[in-house]
Amino acid sequence: MLRNLTYFYAFAVFCLFTCKKTTDPVISTQNINNKAAVIRKSKTDSLIKIACEGTSLTYGEDIAGTDTTGEQPGFVNGPTRAEIQYPLSMALALNNSKVFLSLRGYPGDRTTEGLTRWQDSTSADICIIEYGTDDAYNFVGYASGPVPVNIYKSQLETIALRRIKQGAWVILCVPPYLESGDTRIAAYRSAAMSAAHELSLGYFDIETSVQQVPSPYSDVVHLNSKGYKAWGLNITSVVNVIN
Numbered sequence: 453m454l455r456n457l458t459y460f461y462a463f464a465v466f467c468l469f470t471c472k473k474t475t476d477p478v479i480s481t482q483n484i485n486n487k488a489a490v491i492r493k494s495k496t497d498s499l500i501k502i503a504c505e506g507t508s509l510t511y512g513e514d515i516a517g518t519d520t521t522g523e524q525p526g527f528v529n530g531p532t533r534a535e536i537q538y539p540l541s542m543a544l545a546l547n548n549s550k551v552f553l554s555l556r557g558y559p560g561d562r563t564t565e566g567l568t569r570w571q572d573s574t575s576a577d578i579c580i581i582e583y584g585t586d587d588a589y590n591f592v593g594y595a596s597g598p599v600p601v602n603i604y605k606s607q608l609e610t611i612a613l614r615r616i617k618q619g620a621w622v623i624l625c626v627p628p629y630l631e632s633g634d635t636r637i638a639a640y641r642s643a644a645m646s647a648a649h650e651l652s653l654g655y656f657d658i659e660t661s662v663q664q665v666p667s668p669y670s671d672v673v674h675l676n677s678k679g680y681k682a683w684g685l686n687i688t689s690v691v692n693v694i695n
Contacts, residue, residue, distance in 0.1 A: 479613070483652050487621040487693075490577045494550070494694035502691070503554040504539045505570055505611070506582030506625065508673070509658070510557030512537025512680055517670040519677050524555055531559060534670070536677040541684020548695055557582075560592030562599050563607035575618035578691060582658070583608055584627030584640040585673065605643035612651055623690055624648045628659040631669040654690055661686040 494500055504510050511527070514520050514534035523530030539553050556570050563583045586592065587599040599607070612622045626644045629637055641659075648655035661683045662668040668679030675683070 479616075480650070480652050483616050483622055486616060486619055487654070489619070490621045491693050493577060498550070499552050500548070500550050500578065500694055501552045501554060501576040502539075502542075502578045502580065503556055503573070503576035503615075503620070504580045504582075505556040505566065506580075507557065507561050507586050508559035509585065509628075509675065510538070510555075510580075510582050511559055512540075512557065513559050513674045514670045514676055514680075515674070517676045524557065526555075527558075534675065534677040534680050536681045536684070538680045538683040538687065541681045542688050542691070543684075545685050545688040546692065546695060551694070560586055562587040562590070562594070563604055563611060564594075564596070564599060566611055567607055571614070576615070576620050578623065578694075579615040579620040580623045580625060580656075580687070580691075581608070581612060581615070582625035582627065583611070584637065584644055585630075588627075588637045588640045589630075589673075591673065601639045601643050604640055605647055608644060609647045609651060612647065612653060616651070621654075622651070623654040623656060623687075625687075626655055626657045626659070628662065631672045656687050656690055658683055 490500065511524055512533035513531050515531050517534055519535045520532040521535050522532065524533060539555055543551060543553055554576055556573060558565065558569055561569065561583070566583055584604065587604040590598045612624060615622050624644055624647065626641050627637055645655060662675065662679045665678050665682045668675050668682065670676040
């Protein structure tokens with residue numbers, strides 16, 4: 453209850469100062485148009501490319517669990533991952549041979565790093581974006597420290613708009629609380645929801661997706677296979693329109 457009340461207060465305060473309607477009608481409707489284009493494409497024999505961009509949570513990091521696997525393909529000397537990561541869980545649930553996944557999860561990334569790390573990546577039909585935990589807590593220890601919430605929101609919107617302008621249907625993941633329930637992340641969750649509203653993005657609340665899973669965390673930050681699996685299964689309901 454305390455967590456919910458803290459979140460509600462943070463969201464109300466955040467919106468009081470930052471929530472506003474997007475003044476550019478093209479920007480506010482472009483993501484909706486992109487979604488419609490993806491649905492039309494899915495009715496053909498064309499390949500549907502889904503890019504998953506984000507932090508160690510998108511990467512599927514799990515260094516404390518008992519059912520872990522090696523690093524993400526293409527990631528040299530990366531941390532171990534849970535046997536099931538959310539993109540894999542989503543792909544298995546979609547069970548669609550026309551779906552191709554592009555994995556872009558990098559442990560420790562804030563939106564600051566996300567802006568440049570994937571700037572030259574190829575476009576996708578659907579782009580699922582997940583940032584916020586490291587913006588709030590700076591777990592890697594970047595010298596610039598945590599990203600202020602207003603800068604986080606601005607950078608998150610820039611990342612989203614980059615993909616929207618490439619023609620992708622963008623879905624935004626709202627970062628979960630830590631296992632400890634620390635509430636510093638509440639303002640970042642609110643900022644992500646506000647960005648989704650302003651840009652007409654679909655959004656998915658990771659916290660809600662794992663709340664009913666017994667012991668979904670492997671440490672204070674990362675999920676285990678059970679948590680990642682639930683995330684992947686539940687987000688399938690958002691992207692299942694392509695099936």
